[in-house]
Amino acid sequence: MPETGHRKGLLAELKAKSFLRYHGFRILAERFKTSVGEIDIVAKKGDMVIFVEVKLRKTADIAAEAIHARNQSRVRNAAELYLQQYPEYNQCEMRFDALLLAPGAWPQHIEDAF
Secondary structure, eight states, X not given: OOOXXXXXXXXXXXXXXXXXXXXXXXXXXXXXXXXXXXXXXXXEETXXXXXXXXXXXXXXXXXXXXXXXXXXXXXXHHHHHHHHHOGGGTXXXXXXXXXXXXXXXXXXXEXXXX
């Protein structure tokens, strides 16, 4: 079966979730969709909740460039709605991270990416 863009995206998110779990995070949500945007992954470790944008491109540099201002705004707006829906996390520290994936390379976890 050929890998479509959607399938590649799902596999990238699976790798990202595995990476985060390996580093002690618990996955709270994935593909959290709202009318204002989507969050690829919401995860928690200790008192820190992170909203993660996952990008798969040919290189990590190209993946980083794909996280543009409009994309950041959508994730932030979706995070506000997530916190309204799950107020138990409002007292946690919060961060917007990126996980950059490229074929044949280790995932790059960028903390406080935006």
